[in-house]
Amino acid sequence: MINNRHVIVIFFILVVFSSLNSLSAASVNIESNDWSNNEISDFFNGNIVRGFNISDFDTVIFNEGTYSNISFVIKNSVNIITQGIVNFVGNSQTTAITIDNTNNVNITGINFNNYSTAIKFNNSNNSKVSNNNISASINNTTGIEYNNSKNATVENNTLKSSGSYNSYSNGIYFNNSNGDISNNEISGYGQGIVLSNSNNSNINKNEISKNTGTGISVGNSNNISIKENNITKNGRNPGSSANGDGIAISKSSNVNVSKNNISENLVYGIVYGSSHNVNIEENNINKNDYYGIYITNSTNNKINKNNITNSGGGGIWLSEQFGTNKNNTIISNNISNSANSGIYLQNTHNTLIKNNILNNNGYAGIYTSGGTNEDINITQNNIIGNVVGILLRNSANISGNEILDNSEKGIYLYGKITGSNISSNNIVRNGVGIGLYAIDEINNIDISYNRIYNNIKPMTVSGNVYNNTANLNWWGTNSPITNYNGFLIDTWYVLQLSANDYNTITNATKNFTDQNVNLSFKLTTNKPVDNDQTKLPYFEVNITLPNGTVVSGDIRNNFVNILINSTNGNFILRSIADAEDIALNINMGKTLIPDEELPEEPSDLDPTKPPKDPDSSNSNGTNNSSTINKTNAKMQNTGIPVLILLIVLISTIGISLKRRNK
Incomplete structure (x- = not known):
């Protein structure tokens, strides 16, 4: 049974733990016109300043103001935020904030100006840098740098440099580190984003433009995703050693570059070498001064579904410059309006x-x-x-x-x-x-x-x-x-028209009498040979049937068969494909059947036959006389030529007239 003493002890323990917890998550406000740079540096070094001792999970609030030449090292897991507009202004020689061997540090909302490096992480994991503005007008500057640090998040920052080109000038730099870099705006640096020996990182939805060198550079890094970035106009104001590519990849593997807009960069849109399993897909690569994509000494290259247009050189170049490219697939890309070749x-x-x-x-x-x-x-x-x-x-x-x-x-x-x-x-x-x-x-x-x-x-x-x-x-x-x-x-293909067993590949006329005719069309070869018409490409044939109907379709499987029944008339079957136009003209008719010949009737004057009784009739009372077939009446041959009879008749008439005149 719990007595009152036990209750008091438990209550005391809870109060102590609550107090410790509140101490471990304290908020500290720093004023620009109150705290000196040394006090700020000492505080972050773990010293007690103005009664404050920094601890893990504290929130440090920089209040509105300008903090000139401020520089400090963070050694605790803290959140740094701002109240109002906070400006850190450097002297071009220092790093504003360094995080050494410390995890879980978040920095947000600060305007950095003219630091050699604004924020640097060394051996520090699980950090987040967001919503900061970083600007510089000096050379050899880096905006945000990670060394030997894992699981970094860099998002929604604006990084702008107006210094001259230098290969050591980088907007965001990962060295043997990894993380997510997203929704940042980066311009004016030697290189926008650099991954060196940094695996398992994502670069997404950043605006990377007008850097004097390359937009994104990846070297000796594996399992990288570069997606939905706008990478434009890099290398436009270069120094003597500028390269000016949109994305450059070297000695890396399993890199996916997808759905980016990569336009108007000085040299290549995407260039990579000595890399493996690189997938370039669904990017818009437009108006880059040399080639849209350049690849050398790489294997398992997949270039699919990209829109590569208006390149100053060519679309895609698989180059032998540093070695052979092996196992390449270039599928479903639109490559048009390049000054040179589409694919080289x-x-x-x-x-x-x-x-x-x-x-x-x-x-x-x-x-x-x-x-x-x-x-x-x-x-x-x-x-x-x-x-x-x-x-x-x-x-x-x-x-x-x-x-x-x-x-x-x-x-x-x-x-x-x-x-x-x-x-x-x-x-x-x-x-x-x-x-x-x-x-x-x-x-x-x-x-x-x-x-x-x-x-x-x-x-x-x-x-x-x-x-x-x-x-x-x-x-x-x-x-x-x-x-x-x-x-x-x-051997070649021909159009053939047929009527029954008659075949022609030229214009022809064929006559048929007293029979049905089967008219047909087909594509065939000029001489019998094994062939496979399905291997031909698609193109159309137009076939005009005898009734005027036009049948159009794929020539590979467009066959016509028409049966014309025996009748009088003219019928035409015509086929047209490309330059070939042939017609088969069919004339059809019936043979005229001759009149039936009747047997000759015996003469009534034949002395060897008795005369017939003109009144004789058969038992039905019909006349049996058939001397003349009234439906097929014909002249009977008497055996005396008509011409001789006429001559005799005319002579007789002439003699008679002469006697009367006497």
């Missing part, structure tokens, strides 16, 4: 270029340079309005692409190439559909199942070109040009 490959291995839009670039849509490019697959891209659609200087598989309206060539094979497959492409309205220019030799090229139509020239061949085939293509006509040096072309 140098010394790459295993590259897939698929489902991209490559329009109106200043040279090639896709350019594979000399050197070693291996295992290149270019498929299902729209390559429209460039100077050259695809320029190959290496072997590649090119399939299923729309290659249209390129001013010089749709596909251009140049240099020394052994072995390439070009199939299932729409190659239309280019200067030259497919051009080959062998500096050394070009051989073992297979061109099949393409639609090659309405180019100024279907193909051109120059140099030592041999042992190539171009069969099973649709050339836009039933009668294509097939005489190209170094190529076997003996």
